[in-house]
Amino acid sequence: MIPKLVIHNSISLDGSTTGFTANLDVHYGILGSYEPDAMIVGSNTAKTGTQFFCEKIPPEEESDFKKPDIQPDDTRAYWMIADSRGILEGLMHVFRRSEYSKDVIVLVSEKTPEAYLNYLKERDYDFIQAGAERVDVKQALEIANERYGFKLVVSDSGGILNSILLEQGLVEEISLILTPEIVGKNGTNLFRGIEKSGTQLELVRNEIVEKKYVHLVYRVLKK
Structure with missing residues (x-):
């Protein structure tokens, strides 16, 4: 069994995930309202996101080599980061230290470098570990459900991972924060990796946030 999966993202008026400054308080405030057990993020999105957490990558400290002490009333989500190639080596402590993260669980494949696994x-x-060449996200979610009891996972990622999740029929809901900016031709489409058209959605909620943003929630209709 896989957890319920929700895609959550902030986009421009023309559907871009880049080229504008997202309101992180609004973004993570709404994400937190879902009270997810975990967030799933792609490695490229995670690496790009380090700039939001620190201007310069800090050196590792002794405390970065052990799991954080998690209190029973800690409502933050775990972060599941898909990184089969090991591109986040040397950066993982940035996410472990984040105020938004309870701790990090890394999704890897059979081809993930041994040096990264040792790291x-x-x-x-x-x-x-799920999948041969790349992470098998469905299998990884099934293992997360069995091992940790995760019931709700939110994807806070970019177009590549979100497209995979949609095309594999794993997504039940899409949550979008519409930012009143137009990026133009240099934008990065949220679902640019989808090859097949025709995904049908049903609008289930819309609300204005801080008199500037629009929060849209869609249910993904199963074919």
């Missing part, structure tokens, strides 16, 4: 083990990161 994760030395720092006591949990990881889920």
Whole structure:
């Protein structure tokens, strides 16, 4: 069994995920209202996102080599980061330190470099190995449900991972924060990786946030 999966993202009026400044308080405030067990993020999105957490990557400290102490009343979500190629080596402590993250679980594949797996083990990161060349997201979600009891996972990622999730029929709901900006031709479409058209949606909620943003929630209609 896989957890319920919701895609959540902030986009411009013309559907771009880049080229504008997202309101992180609004973005994570709405994401937090879902009270997810975990957030799933692609490695490229995570690497780009380090700029929001720190101007310069800080050096690792002794505390970065062990799991954080998690209190029973901690309502933050775990972060599941898909990184089969190990591009986040040397950066993982940035996410572990984030105020938005309870701790990090890394999704890897059978082809993930052994050196990267050792890097994760030395720092006591949990990881889920699923898939041959790339991460098999469906299998990883099934393992997360069995191992951690995750019931609700929110994708806070870019177009590549979100497209995979949609095309594999794993998404039940899409949550979008519409920002009143137009990016233009240099924009990055949220679902640019989808090859087949025809995904049908049903609008279930819309509301104005801070007199500037529009929060739209769609249910994905199963074919």
